[in-house]
Amino acid sequence: MSPFLQIEREDGIVTVRMDHPDTRNALTTPEQIQEFVDLCAELRRDRSARVMILTGNGSAFCAGGNVKDMHERAGIFAGDPYELRNTYRDGIQRIPLAIYELDIPVIAAVNGPAIGAGLDLACMCDIRLASTTALFAESFVRLGIVPGDGGAWLLPRIIGIPKASIMSFTGDAIDAAKALAWGLVEQVCTHQTLMSEARSLAERIASNPGHSLRLCKRLLREGQHMRLDSLLELSAAYQSLAHHTQDHHEAVSAFVEKRKPDYLDK
Template identity: 90%
Template structure:
């Protein structure tokens, strides 16, 4: 294993730090990819987890692919066109699928540059906070390639087709202030308070019943491609499940009694 991810758990909050600061947390090895996939599989099984915070150690959030490997046609960029196609499908493309299938909310605390696959990784998260030094670039075209990890699907759903097209066609970077203006991030924090703000938001999310969070996130995901009538049917089914949980009864009782609820994930 590459020990790429540092993982901490506390009170339902799973904090994940990409920890290769010497490569600016470039995401290119099969071992790194497998760590993400394994973590997501574990969190799908762990019903005590309620929210995940993803950030980077060092000066960058994630610098994307390793350009040196691209230049040398080595690592995951080696092989024939057919082999490369399968490398993408069996490699980095597993990350957006794994994160997309996570039932718990995911917060990206973007501490520095999020470039190429790094931007797309941030877009796989549900909510993004940024430090002032964060920059964002859908920079694939500048290397003569295209977004290979879902960016062409993810980015337009967050900032819209025109702005996503501008970023993808130019490869230009935008700063944190522009990212906030465009809705790519929800908040710009000082560098010193970014992690504190991300953890505070995570605690606000984690204070809610776990089953309701998971069902709510699934509805938001399914709503991106379902008709309204189909989504309403799914919503009715999920609501029926939620009404018959102990945590729903506890939430209602606490509201009536004007006290803090005590959820047991039942």
């Protein structure tokens, strides 16, 4: 089978397209999972990368798990309960951990339905933009299962417990307009302009020093589970590092001299 992820790099922006449109980009094989994990590991080492855009080719963003495999108890859905538990732990659950630990900002450009694990994948990203054709469903309950890849942790932190409960308990899909009203996405675009809007946002992010982007994202992540006093201590440590970078001095000089800064990621 062809690679699941198409990866393009330009000016610090990494554009990643899920490219199995015939399955609506269903995320269900060990190989697909490994591609995500390997990509995140590579980007953590790549100091030139500043922002990532994740989208899907074809009509869907990601249709989640392959229901045909569930029906046949095949692939990642095979085995007894103990085997299945380990398949989840050693398989798809590696994706939220890998993306969560990724230091650069991640934008989801949701071009179509994001269903089940597809919605959870969008929620793993820092910012979500949606096409008017997008649909979102935390649909596990309709298949008699539960969110197995972090959705029960991710979704409530984005839209709150009551709305996450409605989506999780009913399995109902919501359209892009409701997703915007509920705070699940930050912007709704036409299908034709989605990627240009995502690219524009990525360019604004990538125009900043890479080290400060990574440190800022880490503070936002750590702030989700730290006390204020602990976060302030971490902020002071990160700030002391940032103040002694060449890019900080370049940013200040460029501001004073009213010119465009030239960052070196140093």
